[in-house]
Amino acid sequence: MRVLAISTSSWNSNNREFYRRLSLNGINLKLIVPESWDFGKGAKPADIIANEDPDIAFLTPSNYHQRLYYLKGIKKVVNEFRPDVIYYEGDPGSIMSVYLGFMARRSHSKFIALSCENLSQRPFDVIKREGIGQLHNSLLKYLLIRLSRSKIDDLLVINNDGLKCFKRIGFKKVTKIPLGFNESIFKLNLDARKRVRSRLNISKDTIVISYFGRLVFEKGVHILIDALNNLKVDNWVFLIDEFSGYKNDYQNVIEEKILKSKIKTKTIFFKANHTEIADYMNATDISVLASIPTNKWVEQYGRVVPEAMACGNRVIVSDIGAQNEFFSKDYFYKFNHNNHLSKLQTLIEKSCFDYNNGLLDRESISLYSQENFGINKQLNIFLKIIKNEK
Incomplete structure (x- = not known):
């Protein structure tokens, strides 16, 4: 099975352990990582490839906004790798999710995304919580979610409220999954x-x-x-x-x-x-x-x-x-x-x-x-x- 994974968190080598283990389970894995990212302290280059890492391709992000960026060259990677599964470690309310969803349909790949949200993203609910100043942001985010929804075969969430929120707005399948920690590091010692x-x-x-x-x-x-x-x-x-x-x-x-x-x-x-x-x-x-x-x-x-x-x-x-x-x-x-x-x-x-x-x-x-x-x-x-x- 060929799995293409896109992960901004894997910019940091510590966050690649899940993919290292995935590649050892009979999975032909290709991991896409932004060549640089800005987590609030200025853009920095991604960690270099470690010996135990799976096959990694570093692509250039168009910007550093989690919802509005896309990775330059991702279309070529999808066409050449021809994945059975595309896994986007990111929210459905994003440009990348919409784009990857269309690419998955065109390449007949299963498309999986991950959301950490636990609050309703319907514009009325967002404005009720945060005020009218969030009108434009909430409309854009909800539009992206709606565009992604029909393309996502399984949406992974990390909490019960996220499970309820995304089921309520019509996602086909929503599954709760932990954000696993490295058991070889976090253990009794x-x-x-x-x-x-x-x-x-x-x-x-x-x-x-x-x-x-x-x-x-x-x-x-x-x-x-x-x-x-x-x-x-x-x-x-x-x-x-x-x-x-x-x-x-x-x-x-x-x-x-x-x-x-x-x-x-x-x-x-x-x-x-x-x-x-x-x-x-x-x-x-x-x-x-x-x-x-x-x-x-x-x-x-x-x-x-x-x-x-x-x-x-x-x-x-x-x-x-x-x-x-x-x-x-x-x-x-x-x-x-x-x-x-x-x-x-x-x-x-x-x-x-x-x-x-x-x-x-x-x-x-x-x-x-x-x-x-x-x-x-x-x-x-x-x-x-x-x-x-x-």
């Missing part, structure tokens, strides 16, 4: 736990509470700091990214908030890349993602949650958003975002009590996440789809 805790001078009996992820308002880090500031527990420290190199106004607020709070002496700042972050997750006992829904955004997945779980963390999340749809109630707590502070504080204190009494089962938490949210789970679902298996 006692050596890493001991090494990191030793380097940071964290004693064996100290509870490590952490925040992993982007430092933006919607992630609710300020709520977490307020909750920690009033904890009725003593034996804990707070681990958070030092956010060097990408400061913004909110990050400055968070840093100042920490330095002026009672938790200043309990806070440890760290710096780590994508693979090193797993070591810090292993050193952690409790991870918190206090996401705040807004008119424009609700947590679409919360990838750090299954990654932290795979490293044995108890996770605490807010109750609105996809981060609480994917995880068994046995392994996480959730709190009401409208009554966030006292409930979050209570859940952190309960988790600390569980830790102090040996009730945090790191092995079970890790196994559950590895089996349900890793790349292998994602791959199994994807293979069934392209092979038309139930």
Whole structure:
């Protein structure tokens, strides 16, 4: 079977693991990656091809807008490769999706796309949420979705709300799939736990509470700091990214908030890349993602949650958003975002009590996440789809 995959995220070599494994499953895979991309910090060239990568072709994007770009030369690649399946790791509300849909029909290929959306994209609903200023954007996006709809044989989504939204507007088939993490990186690692805790001078009996992820308002880090500031527990420290190199106004607020709070002496700042972050997750006992829904955004997945779980963390999340749809109630707590502070504080204190009494089962938490949210789970679902298996 010949599969042509188009992936902007594979601009970063760390995000190619799914395709590496796909190519080892009897699939003749060709991966298309933009030769450069701008994720908000200026355009940068894609990572070079690694030895373990599948066949990759780098194409030039017309621009860096996820909905409006197209890749120059994609038509020639489709014509020469003659794929059985075209997989676009991107939203149906985009120029690329529309174009690839037409190409798939012309080449008699099955067309699959991926959406992370979890809010209705019907113009009336968008304007109701965000205001009349979104009229033109919502109309354009919905037009692109409608143009793509009849061409997409299977739309992959990553949350339950996305499943409902796209079924409601008439997509032929919609399938939920995890954004799999690399199980060989995010796993229990006692050596890493001991090494990191030793380097940071964290004693064996100290509870490590952490925040992993982007430092933006919607992630609710300020709520977490307020909750920690009033904890009725003593034996804990707070681990958070030092956010060097990408400061913004909110990050400055968070840093100042920490330095002026009672938790200043309990806070440890760290710096780590994508693979090193797993070591810090292993050193952690409790991870918190206090996401705040807004008119424009609700947590679409919360990838750090299954990654932290795979490293044995108890996770605490807010109750609105996809981060609480994917995880068994046995392994996480959730709190009401409208009554966030006292409930979050209570859940952190309960988790600390569980830790102090040996009730945090790191092995079970890790196994559950590895089996349900890793790349292998994602791959199994994807293979069934392209092979038309139930």
